[in-house]
Structure formats: C-alpha cells, structure tokens
Amino acid sequence: MxxxxxxxxxxxxxxxxxxxxxxxxxxxxxxxxxxxxEEIARQGIDSFGWTVEAKEEDHAIYEEDYADSEAxxxxYRKAEREGSCFIFHTYPLGPHEDD
Known part of the structure; x- marks a missing residue:
C-alpha cells in the first residue's frame, strides 16, 4: 500500500x-x-476534476502505521477493500492564475 x-x-x-x-x-x-x-492516484484526482500541481508526500504504508489514528x-482499510481512498483537504478560494 x-x-x-x-x-x-x-x-x-x-x-x-x-x-x-x-x-x-x-x-x-x-x-x-x-x-x-502513483499513476492510480494521479488519475483518481483527475477523475474528480482536479489538477495535480505538486507531489508533497510519497511512501509505503502499513496497517500498524495507524495504531493511533482511527481516521x-x-x-487504509477502505483502500484495501476498494483499491483506493481519496481525502481532499481544501483551502479557501483566492484569485486563479488565469484571472
């Protein structure tokens, strides 16, 4: 994973x-x-209608990494069952570069 x-x-x-x-x-x-x-992640983001600007974090993970994090x-378990899980942590609207 x-x-x-x-x-x-x-x-x-x-x-x-x-x-x-x-x-x-x-x-x-x-x-x-x-x-x-990584390709699955990038395609998933694209399928939600978003563009990847930069990769911030990238590593292998294991179930025991979440001993203290229910969320x-x-x-992790959803990705085990369904192949992937995406969580968008949005931030407020500002001027778009093309404006």
Missing amino acids: YFFTFLSQPKPGNDSYDQYGGAYVNCWINSEKHEEA GLAC
Whole structure:
C-alpha cells in the first residue's frame, strides 16, 4: 500500500472551481508497485476534476502505521477493500492564475 499527498487545484468547469482555491489530497492506493500506485492516484484526482500541481508526500504504508489514528486506519482499510481512498483537504478560494 502507498500513501501520497498532492497539492491540487480544481479544473475550470468543476463545481469546486468557484468554491476552493485548492486542496491537499491524501491518497491511499492498494498496489504492490510504486509507479502504478502513483499513476492510480494521479488519475483518481483527475477523475474528480482536479489538477495535480505538486507531489508533497510519497511512501509505503502499513496497517500498524495507524495504531493511533482511527481516521487514517479507516482510509487504509477502505483502500484495501476498494483499491483506493481519496481525502481532499481544501483551502479557501483566492484569485486563479488565469484571472
């Protein structure tokens, strides 16, 4: 299992475009291959209508890493069952670069 955090921005046309300036997206990806996991994470963010701006965090994770975090463990287990879990931590809207 791999964990990533990406800095992302909503794409124009996405409902979030007029609501949020961006987000840090935490991604739990159930894959044995790092490159495959990262591609799944990037495609997942894209499918939600967001653009990846930068990768902030990237490492393998294990269930025992969440001994003190029920929320993290829930995401880990969801990724075990469904292949992935995405959590968007949004921040306030500011001027878009194309404005």
